[in-house]
Amino acid sequence: MTERPPRDGVVGFIADLADCGIEAVVDGPVVRYSLVPIEGALAGTTVTTAVGVAELASWPAAAPHWVHLPPGIAFAHTYTQAQESLPGWLCHSRNIGTWTAEGHPGQKWLAHVRTVLGQVSQAAA
DSSP states (O other): OOOOOOOOHHHHHHHHHHHTTOOOEEETTTTEEEEOOOOSSSTSSSEEEEEEEGGGGGGGTTTOOOEEEOOOOOSSSOOOEOTTSSSTEEEEEOOOOOOOOOOOOHHHHHHHHHHHHHHEEOOOO
């Protein structure tokens, strides 16, 4: 990937994921995308996840906090809230830790979500 000036908000998030080969689409109040975790209960499977459009307002200066996941995915420890526009989905509270301007924001976000998915303790068959 080549260095380029930051792109902001939802459009920037979608473009940053596209730089990493991930297609993301706006679906009402969320942006959906799919990726393959490399470890944990979901390793090697394609998992569709989402992030709230409102949370992307400060992208890439700040990372979103909530990881939206489909039904059947559980963690040993998590704080959740319902994702009303996606029936059955839950928003899982996950801090990303330190978020800096260094590096590619799309790569950093995808690494974060893959790490979160690597912590899944239960997944629907």
